[in-house]
Amino acid sequence: MEGRVLSIQSHVAFGYVGGKAAAFPLQCLGYDVDLVNTVNFSNHAGYGRSGGSKTSAAELESIFQAMEFNELLRPTRVLTGYIPDAEALSAVARLVEKLRKQNPELIYLLDPVMGDAGRLYVSADVIPVYRSLLPLSTIITPNWFEVETLTGISLTDLHSLRLALTKLHKDFGVPNVAISSIPLTQWLSETLPNAIRPPTVSESEHLLCITSSVSNENSPSDVHAQCVPLLPGYFSGVGDLFSSLVLAHYNSSLESSLPDVEVPPFRTSLSEAVSQALTKTHAVLCKTFEYSERLPEEERLVTDDEKDAVEPIRKVRRMRGRELRLVQSIDIIRSDFGDATRRLERWSGFWENL
Amino acid sequence: MEGRVLSIQSHVAFGYVGGKAAAFPLQCLGYDVDLVNTVNFSNHAGYGRSGGSKTSAAELESIFEAMEFNELLSPTRVLTGYIPNAEALAAVARLVEKLRKQNPELIYLLDPVMGDAGRLYVSADVIPVYRSLLPLSTIITPNWFEVETLTGISLADLHSLRLALTKLHKDFGVPNVAISSIPLTPWLSETLPNAIRPPAVSESEHLLCMTSSLSNESSPSEVHVQCVPLLPGYFSGVGDLFSSLVLAHYHPSLESSSPDVLPPFRTSLSEAVSQALTKTHAVLCKTFEYSERLPEEERLVTDDEKDAVEPIRKVRRMRGRELRLVQSIDIIRGDFGDATRHLERWTGFWEKL
Numbered sequence: 001m002e003g004r005v006l007s008i009q010s011h012v013a014f015g016y017v018g019g020k021a022a023a024f025p026l027q028c029l030g031y032d033v034d035l036v037n038t039v040n041f042s043n044h045a046g047y048g049r050s051g052g053s054k055t056s057a058a059e060l061e062s063i064f065q066a067m068e069f070n071e072l073l074r075p076t077r078v079l080t081g082y083i084p085d086a087e088a089l090s091a092v093a094r095l096v097e098k099l100r101k102q103n104p105e106l107i108y109l110l111d112p113v114m115g116d117a118g119r120l121y122v123s124a125d126v127i128p129v130y131r132s133l134l135p136l137s138t139i140i141t142p143n144w145f146e147v148e149t150l151t152g153i154s155l156t157d158l159h160s161l162r163l164a165l166t167k168l169h170k171d172f173g174v175p176n177v178a179i180s181s182i183p184l185t186q187w188l189s190e191t192l193p194n195a196i197r198p199p200t201v202s203e204s205e206h207l208l209c210i211t212s213s214v215s216n217e218n219s220p221s222d223v224h225a226q227c228v229p230l231l232p233g234y235f236s237g238v239g240d241l242f243s244s245l246v247l248a249h250y251n252s253s254l255e256s257s258l259p260d261v262e263v264p265p266f267r268t269s270l271s272e273a274v275s276q277a278l279t280k281t282h283a284v285l286c287k288t289f290e291y292s293e294r295l296p297e298e299e300r301l302v303t304d305d306e307k308d309a310v311e312p313i314r315k316v317r318r319m320r321g322r323e324l325r326l327v328q329s330i331d332i333i334r335s336d337f338g339d340a341t342r343r344l345e346r347w348s349g350f351w352e353n354l
Numbered sequence: 355m356e357g358r359v360l361s362i363q364s365h366v367a368f369g370y371v372g373g374k375a376a377a378f379p380l381q382c383l384g385y386d387v388d389l390v391n392t393v394n395f396s397n398h399a400g401y402g403r404s405g406g407s408k409t410s411a412a413e414l415e416s417i418f419e420a421m422e423f424n425e426l427l428s429p430t431r432v433l434t435g436y437i438p439n440a441e442a443l444a445a446v447a448r449l450v451e452k453l454r455k456q457n458p459e460l461i462y463l464l465d466p467v468m469g470d471a472g473r474l475y476v477s478a479d480v481i482p483v484y485r486s487l488l489p490l491s492t493i494i495t496p497n498w499f500e501v502e503t504l505t506g507i508s509l510a511d512l513h514s515l516r517l518a519l520t521k522l523h524k525d526f527g528v529p530n531v532a533i534s535s536i537p538l539t540p541w542l543s544e545t546l547p548n549a550i551r552p553p554a555v556s557e558s559e560h561l562l563c564m565t566s567s568l569s570n571e572s573s574p575s576e577v578h579v580q581c582v583p584l585l586p587g588y589f590s591g592v593g594d595l596f597s598s599l600v601l602a603h604y605h606p607s608l609e610s611s612s613p614d615v616l617p618p619f620r621t622s623l624s625e626a627v628s629q630a631l632t633k634t635h636a637v638l639c640k641t642f643e644y645s646e647r648l649p650e651e652e653r654l655v656t657d658d659e660k661d662a663v664e665p666i667r668k669v670r671r672m673r674g675r676e677l678r679l680v681q682s683i684d685i686i687r688g689d690f691g692d693a694t695r696h697l698e699r700w701t702g703f704w705e706k707l
Binding site: 002011024030042053065071072330 | 356365367368369374378381382384385386387388389390391394395396397401402403404405406407409413415416417418419420421423424425426666669670673679680681683
């Protein structure tokens, strides 16, 4: 692979989240990566305490302007992630708009980082700015909560999920949506095709990954899905790694290129890219999980809100022990899993009336 | 290889200098790298214009304190490079002092980034702070000018070079010194052992790389050298890449382990620098070849008059010469075997002429 990725995300000195989780995999896969740091922190927020600062909108603009002046703003791909406030996000949006005009073929992966598990962790005034960015994107990688926040639709059944995807594709003009790490609620599990649904006894031990790609104006999107085993415990940076791998593997030319580089039937460029990303992300997560399980006991103290409140260092050690084993996963990142790839399968009945 | 490197250097959004040149090679070689950015710029200074800001000493300290609180300051190796002013450098020095006390086995590579080609590009008040850091180091990677600046000795002949190395090892307590990219002046070339000196006709087309390691208290240091072909043109980030590869390949236990692990007449430093020199030169060649194949307007030769009238010439030249680091992943991870540019012992270095 080759190309130049402009990545606009967070920077942490220690550990792997944001740009730190994205850069190494992209570089390993052959991409030059230009890294604009929207924050410069010591570590991710999960530790409790961190030092450093956010990058102001003015400073971001001074960086963008100098890059423009030096003819350094010609990426083939753009990746935006965590941006701490609406002002900075607007500066990024203005840049992306310019880049999109300059290069209609630009591949832009927008990770609309706003919150998780029902909670916003940025100011609500970023929401309209993200909505304005949606039409400029090639792919978006929201989590379940971010889909709800962007669309204003609460995802409680298949009908609301369809509405939300329709809104993203038709109203907001997003060509490709990838949602990883969806908890398998009952209604969701029941509507999955048999081929994708995990055995009933282990449903709660699985997460769902869904992609949706607009094929043409008239037909609904192509939806694909796959389940992965759920690993216990909270690991940071997984979504950031996933997004970077989706971008790395996404080859939009597949659908229109030479016959021998065809997309196999019932697959899309997005489902192919996400299959790779899901497989590799899960493998890195397994490696990380196994490593954390082998740590001395005091480095892997289980989440216990009472004990954690009394002794904050418990949480710190837990977070530290769970940092992604990214560097140790260089071969995972660079390899081809062949038949072991966790392929997303077409959800052919997704749009049909029940 | 494995371990954790704490790297305290510059960050540029575009291109490969400072921490950006150091991180990827170290990560490829298996090291977790913790990156503290002393500046956050759009690109390196060679382009002329850049945007962004320097990290204040206070902010660096807030990062260090949070890391300490979270028990995240237990690196096995430390690498410091460009730090923009004396205040920030002093904050880094305080941290390194603490880390050294905490772990006497810590491997600390200090790149005393101050200037080049006879010119300081930082404020002179960093010099005493760097001198205070020298005794904490395991390896230092000054360029020729930085050796002169740190020691106050003008390197004009073999005698002054010996004085400077003695000062670094004895007065400043530096165990290992590596100087890459030394222009082969006649006096230097003439004193080189025959086995190392390049053919007279192509002397000006070579650079010298030198290492000096303290062996024990009483004997002078062990000096090793090698020449590499000089590639025309200025390339940024080469020294930063070199330093990171020296750190990656440095294994101090070699000297005390079994006889068949370290070949005779080599030191841990000369071995590490042989690897670093080989790989750095290979990356530079790849970069040079790439830049030569660019369209003409992307590789306009340095011409001070034309550059002054049309600054974009210099911008395009710099852009076309950014290290092809990502494209060199196999070089970084490879083993050159017999093709390694081994530094050879300069046996007569300390002998009276």
